[in-house]
Amino acid sequence: MTVIDANATAVPGVRVDWAIITGNGGSLSQTVDSTDSKGVATTLLTLGGATTYVVTATVTGLPQVTFTATAAAPPVRDSVAVKDNFFHPDSVVLQVNDTVYWTWAGTQQHNVTFGPGMASATQSSGTYSKQFTTPGKFAYTCTLHAAMKGVVVVVN
């Protein structure tokens, strides 16, 4: 936030108190700051598990200012086309317990292989699906085409 005077001139050295009034688990990098030479005071809000956060900036003698932040769910993309010879998209991000569905969309034979015991059949049509129950980064390939690579990123 910026503190200015009646002439719209920045005011340095003004104490600003920051507080989270809504938003469980959130934290501020600092709860007290002084405006700099440009009249700017800052804090950094780190989100926790809540969806909505309201942060107030208080300067003695001035109306309180409120800021609102809304947390969005991680992007979810759970369909991948198995083409000749690439995965599209080659990177997906999803939440824990979501499932990725691969659909064969080319004419050649391919597979989706994460590792031993974690692979689709080698096929030229059809689908393969896998549910991801733990966060992490899971790389896979088609063992017939080493350049076919993909990754599934699972977040909480």
Ligand SMILES: [Cu+2]
């Ligand atoms: Cu392949």
